[in-house]
Amino acid sequence: MLGKPPEPVTRRIVVILGPSGSGQPLLNLLQPLLDEDTEIDLQGIFVEEDELQQAAALPFVNEVCRLTLSVREIHSPQFARAVALRTRTARNAIEELARRMGIPHSFQNVRGSTVSLLRETARQADITVFEPRKLFVATSVSPTLKRDRFQRRIVVAIDDLATGAMALVAARLLAKGEMSRVSILLSAANPARQAALEKLIDDLLPTTPANVVFLSAPGVNHMIAAARAGNTAMLVLGTSEELLKSESLSLLLGQLRCPVFLVRRWDGTTDNKAKLR
């Protein structure tokens, strides 16, 4: 007697976007995950920070323009317009990506704290993607070399067997098979656990030698410092309660210079063929 075919599993990827960027570069990084033979539901969330809304209500608050360095007042209508524009841009970017990849999507506008939103989302979504807060950093590009010359690393921080495996699988997809781009940050409290993690890496990457960095101590700070040390394109982490604490999330938002992929659940196929849509 034939068994029923397994139900297709739908994975939910949530992208959190803020008012300081269009999110387009972030969405571009996401694309390899969407090529997989996995049903994906893409959700975009635009966060309007409470603090910003409150600041806009204060009559004496000024802003320094990032572009011209001029100082101007923030008036609610003007601010609202700017936020609406950013929201629309973010929505359009999500729609375009979903249409191109042929996947369902949704978009919502949320007012509140980014940290809280992150925590909630990371507990529910399969993968949560966000960008840290950007500084006003001027373009740091070589006058000669194109940006894509540099092979930017994909850093995977592994602290736990279960989440670590899923993060590694996701990282492999994001690297588009170029495992030389993947650096693994191993942090383990005890040698046995470390050994287990090393075995996990060997099992998942039997033919490709992995670039593994052992963190001197556990903890988000050390992980962030290691991620900042190289030319990191993105940081892939398995979610954990430790990581979802407000302090940890604040550090990720404030200290990192690259987008973050929080992986709660992911077991994508090993081949990297794009789905025919």
Next chain:
Amino acid sequence: MAPTPGKPLPFQALYQRCDPDLLTFETTESLEEFSGTPGQHRAVEAIQFATEIEVDGYNVFVLGPPGTGRHTFVRDFLNRKASGKDIPSEWCYVYNFDDPRKPKALRLPPGTGRKFAADVENAIQDAQTAIPAAFESEDFQLQHESIEQEFKELQENAFKEIEKAAEERGINVLQTPTGIAFIPMRDGEVIKPEEFDSLPKEQQEKIHADIQKLTTQLQHVMRSAPKHARKMRQEFRKLEHDVAGLAVTGPVDELKHKYQHIPEVVEHLERMLADIIDNVGIFLASPDGSGLPAKMKEILRSKESSALRRYSISVLVDRSDCEGAPVVFADKPSFTELIGKIEHETEFGTLVTNFSLIRPGALHRANGGYLVLDAAKVLSYPLAWDGLKRAIKSGELQVRSIGDDIGILSTVSLEPQPIPLDLKVVLIGERLHYYLLGLYDPEFSELFKIAADFEDRIERSNQNVEQHARLLATVIRQENLRHLDRGGVARLMEESARHAGDSERLSTDIRHATDLVREAHYWAGQNGKNTIGAGEIQQAIDCRIRRASRYRDRMQEEMLRDTFVVETSGARVGQVNGLAVMQLGEFMFARPQRITATVSIGSGRVIDIEREVELGGPLHSKGVLILAGYLGSRFVTDKPLSMSASLVFEQSYGGVEGDSASAAELCVLASALARIPIKQSLAVTGSVDQHGMIQAIGGVNEKIEGFFDICNKRGLSGDQGVLIPVSNVKHLMLRRDVIEAVEAGQFHVYPVKHIDHCLELLTGLKAGERCADGEFPNGSVNQKVRERLLDFAEKLREFGGARMAQEEDSDVGKAS
């Protein structure tokens, strides 16, 4: 024996035979090759001199009639000369890094150009591998990252200080959609408006002041970011320069060592190296273009190769196959073929060019050697002559577009560095071109000081005959034809004399002779012979004439049918047979021509009807005018010439030129005046001067044969013949049938020296010598002419007296 004027020539005088027995060979197969051109000593000397003198302006114009072997001789001569000379330099064009519009020319030793180009190409290919490898190396990535990190940390630290200062003052730094704002906080939350309002004024002011201070601090930090970014970019640039330099210096240094003996090459390599380092981005691959349309990928690839092209070497002149100096024959000497050209290609709808699209001309290829051009062709192409002169005069060659030259093009073009020019130019052309150029182009004489004048006929000497034979032997071998036996050679030499129109000369029209050999070769094959003899040569001559003689044959036919009236018997007053030569292509033949004259009393004018209707050329008119001078000076020196005469070439509907019929015209005038008939069985050809002396004419053989053919076809009567100038006897090379008729006494050729000889032969009467009393003997032709002229003078005087009397009466009548 000298011919006697008025007496018929013996048949031996009508043809100078070439005796085969005097030739020293059986067939031309035993003769050595001959690479010169027989009898052209003057021209050969001139060419030799021109090619040896090493002074500017001594280029040579080879002039002469076509078919004389000028081109062949010049080619063979120059090839021999050039083989003993050194191979000249090669030339390349390279990118000018200082001014790309002015490509630089590099001179290289022969055989070096292509190697150098290949070496540079290899070095660039090495660089295409080495540079990306260096930039992708971990060391480079680390160093690059470290610069970037330093910059980022600088900014982050500055921003952190502001954040810290803000935090100390209870102020939060927030990112807005378009900037950064400072927000006062209370208990970890943004202060509400009402809360702020409830604060003491001093505190409010302090918050304002703190925010102001922090804003100023932030602006200062943000303002310094571009400066830091610029510094970072400088560090990037230095790093990239150092890395690129290290990657590419090795291969370039090797090249510099290899070509150290050529300073210009070393200099170029150094500039190239500096440019590579400055433009290292060219060597770094662009994005792989996956996902882009094919056309876009093609554009990207094209951009890449276009950028790298600046390092290539464009070999303009390659001498690797040369064994001496070059000898270039430019068959199509247009401006661009001579001077070279700058090609363009389209790019996004516009015309663009670069140094690799410079193409050499004939002058480039011939530089250091010889350039041979056809003068007529050079003159026929627009601007070619001017371009050639400019190059020779300036001693350098600059490739330019013809559109630039005449100012009609405004596309982006190049100004390649001129190349020094050192060559001899040999122009081959007609005499007319040479003399016209000398007359109308002042620069011509400056630049072409040597004229190599090819004879159209040479002495019929044993040496020249032998050289001719050897030359024919050479052609026979080259074209694998049957060899000539002695009889064939002898017949060819006779034909050459005939072609030259002079029994004592040989024609230098080699082409005529070699064509006959080729045709005779065919006939020998038809006749089953292994060698070409006199018979085959004659066959070839006869067939050639037959092919060309349609018009002559039809014309003779119409004469025989009396459509064109030509009388060959009887006698007529005021009518004589003249002879006119016609040339259609290479075939020359004569047409007997009736010339008639009428006379009446008049003012001494001889009316040439051909001239009146503008059918007579100036030379013809001159001949006619001379007659009037003769008549006056010979017959009525003491009285006005009171006759009016008109002369016409009957049934002549084309132009008439030349004075070779002036003797006939004088005879027919005398006949009309003296009323003495002229024998129609004779024809006259000769030019007469004012003293009655008969002068030489051209085409004497054709003229005799022309009249003979008509007489022969009607049946020779035995008293028919042709009067020719004595000075033309040496030109006689008549056909076999004419000679046989003369030998049989059926036809005669009379040499004449004075018009009186003509009159006696034509009238059968004595011409008469002037006596001491100024009169001529009674009954003589001259006497009758004089009598008639005196009669005209008297009548005119009477007419004039009567008229004067009439006019006087009329005047008197009027007066009264």
